[in-house]
Amino acid sequence: MNLAEYHPLFTDNLQVVNIELGAGCGNFGQIYYPECFITDMETKSKLDEICTNHFVTISCDARNIPCESNRFKNIIMCNPYGYGFKDRRDYTFLNELYRVSLNEANIIILTSGVNRFATPDKVKIRIKDYNLEHSTTRFMFDYQEIDSEKDYEGYNFFTTNRRKTFPKFKIALKCLKA
Numbered sequence: 001m002n003l004a005e006y007h008p009l010f011t012d013n014l015q016v017v018n019i020e021l022g023a024g025c026g027n028f029g030q031i032y033y034p035e036c037f038i039t040d041m042e043t044k045s046k047l048d049e050i051c052t053n054h055f056v057t058i059s060c061d062a063r064n065i066p067c068e069s070n071r072f073k074n075i076i077m078c079n080p081y082g083y084g085f086k087d088r089r090d091y092t093f094l095n096e097l098y099r100v101s102l103n104e105a106n107i108i109i110l111t112s113g114v115n116r117f118a119t120p121d122k123v124k125i126r127i128k129d130y131n132l133e134h135s136t137t138r139f140m141f142d143y144q145e146i147d148s149e150k151d152y153e154g155y156n157f158f159t160t161n162r163r164k165t166f167p168k169f170k171i172a173l174k175c176l177k178a
């Protein structure tokens, strides 16, 4: 597939180095990490149906991002669900994050303490295993508790079932490629 034809934004607009994955009806990345591509696996027509408003410019699977390697400085995901860090020894997603990251890219994950796709404990273990598998530190892990109602006042986060949710943690991964 010719990516330049299929997704011209990813290749032409090289000054945009931030991307939000699994954004659903939201646009957290556009607000807090401008300028930012907003993506989700759902098609735009499906999102037109389920969202009052949505901001997705490109529909794509977070595990198969249609762009060249070494592309992004900040990769953001809020409440990842249906993709993420659930399965032990499944490194598809981490491999893709590593591929599209620039050296020292930040991967920012807002999540709850019960989201099985991305609790801090789970992500920490996956990163440890992934680094061991590659015998090098591909990602550094850190996290902090947040008060999303205060820190991101006025921004609404949603579950897959369109219920409001309030992330309790901000996980920060640093990608090291040197």
Ligand SMILES: C[S@@+](CC[C@H](N)C(=O)[O-])C[C@H]1O[C@@H](n2cnc3c(N)ncnc32)[C@H](O)[C@@H]1O
Binding pocket: 021, 022, 023, 024, 025, 026, 039, 040, 041, 042, 060, 061, 062, 063, 077, 078, 079, 080, 081, 082, 083, 156, 157, 158, 159, 160
């Ligand atoms: C729990 S919702 C979170 C939506 C939004 N980020 C928020 O916090 O309000 C999870 C979103 O991930 C999307 N999703 C599920 N699997 C995905 C995948 N493999 N790649 C990209 N997005 C995916 C869903 O379509 C849904 O919009």
